[in-house]
Structures are given as structure tokens and as C-alpha cells.
Amino acid sequence: MNHTDAxxxxxxxxxxxIRELERNDEKNLEELADELDLSKSAxxxxxxxxxxxxxxxxxxxxxxxxxxxxxxxxxxxxxxxxESGYADEIGDDLADLPGVQQVFYTMGDVDFMVVSRVQNHxxxxxxxxxxxxLEGVNETSSRFVMRELKNGxxxxxxxxxxxxxxxxxxx
Amino acid sequence: MNHTDAxxxxxxxxxxxIRELERNDEKNLEELADELDLSKSAxxxxxxxxxxxxxxxxxxxxxxxxxxxxxxxxxxxxxxxxESGYADEIGDDLADLPGVQQVFYTMGDVDFMVVSRVQNHxxxxxxxxxxxxLEGVNETSSRFVMRELKNGxxxxxxxxxxxxxxxxxxx
DNA sequence: AATGAAATCGACCAGCA
DNA sequence: TGCTGGTCGATTTCATT
Numbered sequence: 001m002n003h004t005d006a007x008x009x010x011x012x013x014x015x016x017x018i019r020e021l022e023r024n025d026e027k028n029l030e031e032l033a034d035e036l037d038l039s040k041s042a043x044x045x046x047x048x049x050x051x052x053x054x055x056x057x058x059x060x061x062x063x064x065x066x067x068x069x070x071x072x073x074x075x076x077x078x079x080x081x082x083e084s085g086y087a088d089e090i091g092d093d094l095a096d097l098p099g100v101q102q103v104f105y106t107m108g109d110v111d112f113m114v115v116s117r118v119q120n121h122x123x124x125x126x127x128x129x130x131x132x133x134l135e136g137v138n139e140t141s142s143r144f145v146m147r148e149l150k151n152g153x154x155x156x157x158x159x160x161x162x163x164x165x166x167x168x169x170x171x
Numbered sequence: 172m173n174h175t176d177a178x179x180x181x182x183x184x185x186x187x188x189i190r191e192l193e194r195n196d197e198k199n200l201e202e203l204a205d206e207l208d209l210s211k212s213a214x215x216x217x218x219x220x221x222x223x224x225x226x227x228x229x230x231x232x233x234x235x236x237x238x239x240x241x242x243x244x245x246x247x248x249x250x251x252x253x254e255s256g257y258a259d260e261i262g263d264d265l266a267d268l269p270g271v272q273q274v275f276y277t278m279g280d281v282d283f284m285v286v287s288r289v290q291n292h293x294x295x296x297x298x299x300x301x302x303x304x305l306e307g308v309n310e311t312s313s314r315f316v317m318r319e320l321k322n323g324x325x326x327x328x329x330x331x332x333x334x335x336x337x338x339x340x341x342x
Numbered sequence: 343a344a345t346g347a348a349a350t351c352g353a354c355c356a357g358c359a
Numbered sequence: 360t361g362c363t364g365g366t367c368g369a370t371t372t373c374a375t376t
Contacts, residue, residue: 008238021232025196028370042343044372055238059230061192065326067179067226068338075275075284095321098331102286104246105318113246113314115273115286117326119334143284147276150266153324155236155288160269166290167239199351213362215352 008053010167013038015156017046018056022154025059062153069119070099073145078112078131079138086136087111093134099127179224181338184209186327188217189227193325196230233324240290241270244316249283249302250309257307258282264305270298 010018016036020027033040050056065071080090087105094114095103102115114131118124124144131140152158181189187207191198204211221227236242251261258276265285266274273286285302289295295315302311323329 010238018232018234022234023229023231025230025232030370039344040371041345041373045343053238055235056232057235058194058233059196060194060233060325061189061196061227062229062231062324063189063193063326064226064228067181067224068326068330068334069341070326070330070334073275075277091318091320098334099329100321101324101326101329102322103320104244104316105320106246106314106316108314110314112320113316117329119337123334143277143279143281145275145277145284147262149262149274149276149283150271151273153233153272154231155234155239155241155272158270158272158288159239159241163239163241163269163290163294170240201351210363211352212354212364215354216361219353 008049008055009170010055012168013042014046014050014055015164015167017043017050019156021047021056021059022156065117070117072118072120072124073148074116074118074124074127074142075145076114076116076128076131076140076142077110078114078140079109080111080136081138090134090136094131097127097130099123179220179226180341181226183339184213185217185221185226186335186338188214188221190327192227192230193327236288241288243289243291243295244319245287245289245295245298245313246316247285247287247299247302247311247313248281249285249311250280251282251307252309261305261307265302268298268301270294 013036017032020032020035029040029043032043036043047056078090078094080087091103091105091112094100094112097116099116099118100114101117102113104113105111106113116127118127128140128142131137156164184207188203191203191206200211200214204214207214218227249261249265251258262274262276262283265271265283268287270287270289271285272288275284276282277284287298289298299311299313302308327335
């Protein structure tokens with residue numbers, strides 16, 4: 001019904017591969033094949049398709065932010081003056097500020113939610129100043145994060161059985 | 172060797188490697204060596220250290236959430252009844268709910284910020300219900316994300332020159 | 343989707359600055 | 360301690376069925 005998203009038909013095997021590689025891509029084809037009860041070539045074939053179709057966008061290293069001193073996290077609500085049609089531009093400007101990790105454009109009274117990471121108090125203040133200084137930004141409100149209980153970029157792992165079923169049904 | 176802020180001394184070459192692999196880990200050692208003007212063995216040597224020291228935590232696949240139908244994003248503020256010492260437990264409970272991607276424990280009037288991803292309206296309502304139903308949760312307030320302008324897990328790429336200098340100085 | 347052969351790659355080591 | 364350069368075994372890749 002809901003075909004706004006062009007979901008390339010994925011079956012259980014595809015999802016198994018995705019689940020495995022979202023967790024760790026350092027296994028070789030043979031290990032994967034053993035665990036998932038598929039042949040090496042089958043894995044190879046499916047993996048190629050998953051990459052080419054854009055389901056797997058990238059293979060990359062996950063770096064510990066603390067190793068780079070980026071241990072402070074702040075979440076900032078950004079309010080924009082509504083008559084200005086600058087929303088998109090402001091979003092891009094926010095995304096380009098140093099330390100900014102995520103920018104969401106939201107419905108409701110707030111306009112943007114920004115998650116950022118800095119090394120110390122001074123950088124935190126500087127970043128907030130830079131946000132306020134952006135043309136069209138009205139007001140901001142920041143929260144300091146004391147603890148990150150979860151910060152995952154694994155999608156499939158967080159999905160319920162029902163959610164997974166919905167993916168398989170569109171086959 | 173534990174999770175303090177003990178920054179293993181990193182030099183420019185290490186940061187080059189990290190920057191490259193945060194972007195894409197699918198290059199082979201020789202390509203990397205060419206681009207970074209280091210020998211294959213030097214890359215190999217440093218890469219091992221980066222992994223062993225925990226600077227590089229993982230190599231994994233980045234999956235397009237839309238390919239799994241997880242196209243709706245919500246950001247939820249969760250308020251907890253303060254007399255309960257349940258804070259940690261609630262944080263873990265939140266992290267375990269289906270669709271929940273990030274959980275932050277924050278200072279200030281809000282207690283938790285939760286970023287989650289679902290497939291449709293029904294799942295959105297269900298998730299919010301599940302959050303409210305958690306023991307100790309007082310109140311929630313959710314925002315619907317209309318657009319993700321940036322959603323990166325690349326740390327080094329977002330760092331300013333000044334931030335990078337600070338890492339190099341601790342050598 | 344499986345096989346097996348050919349090409350390529352990463353792991354490793356002894357020696358060196 | 361970090362690097363060189365080369366070898367060897369392992370792994371990916373691909374044509375064929």
C-alpha cells in the first residue's frame with residue numbers, strides 16, 4: 001500500500017546478511033556462509049546486489065569519539081523566524097558547523113533538533129554562539145548530555161519481528 | 172585499557188587513516204597506501220594498533236533505513252518521576268524498545284531524549300505508548316521529523332582544524 | 343546457485359632506522 | 360618503536376555449468 005519507498009525485494013537471507021554486516025563486516029565470506037547456511041557464492045552474489053541497489057550504502061569504520069576527545073554531547077533545539085523561507089538553507093548551515101553530527105527538521109513549535117559533539121566547554125559555547133549567529137535563527141535551547149545509553153546506527157537490530165515481517169511481505 | 176579518556180597518541184597519519192576509513196573501508200591496503208603516501212606495511216601496522224587500542228571500534232555496513240521501510244523518525248522527550256532511582260534502568264528499557272536508535276540521559280528539566288525510527292503511524296503510536304507504560308516514566312513529548320538534513324556517524328569529518336590540533340597536541 | 347581456477351589481497355616476519 | 364620489502368597462505372572474484 002505504502003509505496004512511497006522503493007524497497008528492493010528482500011528475503012530472509014538478505015536480512016540475515018544485513019543483520020550480520022551491520023554488526024561487523026570483518027568476517028570473510030566463508031564464515032558468513034557457514035553461519036547463515038548459504039554458499040560462499042550465494043553470499044557474494046547477494047552482497048553485490050545489496051550494495052548496488054543501495055540497501056547497503058557503505059562499509060565504514062566506527063570510531064570512538066572519546067579517542068578524539070569528542071566526549072561532550074549536546075542536543076540543541078533551534079527556533080527559526082517563520083516568515084523567512086530560509087529553512088532549508090539554515091538546515092544546511094547547521095549541518096556544516098564543526099561538531100554537528102545530526103540535524104533534524106521537525107514539525108511543531110521547534111524547527112530543528114541538532115545533536116553535536118565537542119571536546120570541552122569552550123567549544124560548546126562557541127558552537128551555540130555560531131548557531132545563534134546564523135541568519136534567520138531566532139532562539140536556541142540546549143541540553144547537556146550526561147550519558148549516552150544507546151547510540152546505534154544499526155537499523156535491523158532494533159526492529160521488532162513485526163517490522164521485519166512487513167519488509168518480507170512486500171516481496 | 173578501559174573506557175576512560177585515555178587518548179592513545181595519534182599523529183597526522185593515524186588521523187588520515189581514520190578519516191579515510193570513516194568514509195569508506197572498502198579500499199584495499201595498497202590504495203590506501205598510495206593515497207596517504209605511506210607503505211602498505213605502515214598502514215597495516217597502524218591499522219592494527221588503531222583497532223587494538225579501541226580507537227576504531229568496529230567495521231560495519233551502513234544500511235539505508237528506507238530500504239527496510241524505516242522512514243519515519245521521531246524525537247521524544249521523556250520525563251521521569253524524580254524520587255525513583257530508576258533512571259539507569261529506565262534508560263536501558265528505552266534502549267530496548269523496537270525502533271529506538273539513540274537514548275541520551277540529559278541534564279535539565281528533561282530526563283531522556285530518544286531518537287527512534289518506525290515504519291508507519293501505527294508503530295509510532297505504539298512506541299510512544301510503550302514508552303509511557305514504562306515504570307517510572309511520568310510524561311513524554313514527541314516531535315515528528317520531517318527531514319533529516321544530516322545523520323552522520325563520522326566524527327573526524329565534522330571536526331574543525333582547532334579540534335584536530337587538540338588531538339595532535341596531546342602526543 | 344555451485345564449482346573450481348585464476349587473480350588479488352592481507353598477514354606476517356626478519357631485518358633496519 | 361615504527362617501518363621496509365618480500366613471501367606465503369588465504370580470500371575474493373569470475374567464467375562456466
